[in-house]
Amino acid sequence: MIYFTRGMISMQKQYWLFKSEPQTFSIQDLMAAPHQKTLWEGVRNFQANRMMLTMQVGDLGFFYHSSCKTPGIVGVVRVCRAAIPDPSAMDPSSPYFDQRSSQAQPRFWCVQVELESIFPKIIALSELRANPHLQGMRLLARGSRLSITPVTSQEWLMIDKMA
DNA sequence: GCCAACGTTGGC
DNA sequence: GCCAACGTTGGC
Numbered sequence: 001m002i003y004f005t006r007g008m009i010s011m012q013k014q015y016w017l018f019k020s021e022p023q024t025f026s027i028q029d030l031m032a033a034p035h036q037k038t039l040w041e042g043v044r045n046f047q048a049n050r051m052m053l054t055m056q057v058g059d060l061g062f063f064y065h066s067s068c069k070t071p072g073i074v075g076v077v078r079v080c081r082a083a084i085p086d087p088s089a090m091d092p093s094s095p096y097f098d099q100r101s102s103q104a105q106p107r108f109w110c111v112q113v114e115l116e117s118i119f120p121k122i123i124a125l126s127e128l129r130a131n132p133h134l135q136g137m138r139l140l141a142r143g144s145r146l147s148i149t150p151v152t153s154q155e156w157l158m159i160d161k162m163a
Numbered sequence: 164g165c166c167a168a169c170g171t172t173g174g175c
Numbered sequence: 176g177c178c179a180a181c182g183t184t185g186g187c
Contacts, residue, residue: 021173044171045172045181066174067174142180144181145171145180145182165187166185166186168186169183170183172179173178174178175177
């Protein structure tokens with residue numbers, strides 16, 4: 001799928017998966033947030049964090065609930081603001097505070113996302129694992145712990161059909 | 164630049 | 176709560 005930004009540059013839309021522990025921030029919390037938007041703060045793994053730098057406004061992501069009774073995908077978010085320095089890294093009162101971050105030299109970034117949809121029922125991790133078309137999915141890779149992973153367009157369409 | 168120790172993630 | 180897997184730190 002091709003789309004246009006700023007009237008000039010055409011780019012491929014990218015797809016992502018955002019993990020969150022529902023006890024910390026659930027998709028219901030996002031629904032209740034002002035304008036149903038949130039900064040995706042607190043990602044402190046460099047590999048995962050760097051992915052936010054490559055995100056573009058309009059990119060779509062699955063919202064994944066982790067570390068809970070039934071881990072799985074619960075809905076879709078849309079990137080509505082490109083990466084900015086993660087304010088929580090510069091906030092001493094935040095649990096995500098990072099001593100080595102500064103405005104001049106940010107180490108961590110965050111995009112803003114808005115709620116796109118909540119699935120009528122969760123697509124459980126076990127269902128994803130059981131789907132032969134998703135065997136190569138980054139989320140399912142052995143030992144995968146990244147809180148943000150890329151999703152291919154084929155995987156996106158397949159999972160969207162499962163919803 | 165290696166690598167052991169340590170901390171964290173996250174499914175089960 | 177266990178534990179495998181992985182990332183980060185810091186001594187050398």
